[in-house]
Amino acid sequence: MGNREDLLAGAKRCLYEKGYVRTTARDIATASGVSLAAIGYHYRSKDALMNAALYQAMQEWGEEIERAFTTEGVAGATPAERFAATWDRVIESFTTHRPLWVTQFEIIAQIDHLPEVRELLAAGVDAARVGLAELFQNILATGEGKEEEQAAVGAFYQMMLTGVLGQWLIAPDSAPSGRDLTVALRAVAANIAPAGGADQAGPAGEGRA
The missing domain is CATH 1.10.10.60 (Homeodomain-like)
Structure with a gap:
């Protein structure tokens, strides 16, 4: 080099x-x-x-997240089982990149004093949301209303990632697993959807092949 x-x-x-x-x-x-x-x-x-080092480290973690969506070991699984297995792999990646995520939270705590870093992270927010929506639910911004749906779903998964990560950093043994997230989303979706309605949703991600 x-x-x-x-x-x-x-x-x-x-x-x-x-x-x-x-x-x-x-x-x-x-x-x-x-x-x-x-x-x-x-x-x-x-x-x-x-900033360049932070950007490269985040790119590398993003590539690892993509690898979490491999079908290895989940052939023949139901959508809910694949969803849980994928989240378990995402959570496993926290171990490999733990120092990076500790640093991320440190940066967020100091963000008002780091304007260039704020710009760097903000610039990646939209791209991250698009990527997460495509990975978890295969939502592409094509067709009427799809762009709004993609942004909303991507923001939801981004929020889940940050929340699960925060809990894992504090208490990894009691942080939610892929199965816990599946159970929780089923309960939330059932509470929101009308009883017996056609639009009643299962766990997010069940639409992904």
Whole structure:
């Protein structure tokens, strides 16, 4: 790798080990084996480099989430069983990327003092919602009303991810499992839908093939 790539790898390592706020330029230089001056040359500033590292780390986690939707081990399962199994895989990914998510919550707590990071995260919100709606329920923004549905469903799953993640970080042994989420969504959907109505919903995600 060249100095630019070494710096990015070092910054990402610091992101996982020390977090966003506590990482210094010297930390990155030490972790990457590159001079302090190279940070300004290649990335203009330490913050710009850390933002690039954060973006890459989030992309990598997003790719892992996509892999959670593999059908391996769930052939012949019902939609509800696939939904629960998928969430279990998503929750497993929290273990691999735990330092990243601790850092994310640290960033959120400091977000008023990190305008560039706020812009970076805000820019990815809509794309994340689209991706989650497609992954969980195969909702594409084609046809009347689909764009609104895609955004709403994506926001719902984004909220679930954040909520489950927060509970897992605090108390992983008592955080909800895929089965718990399935049971909960069945109860919520039954409470909202009219009794015996044609639009009564099962767990979100049951429409996914």
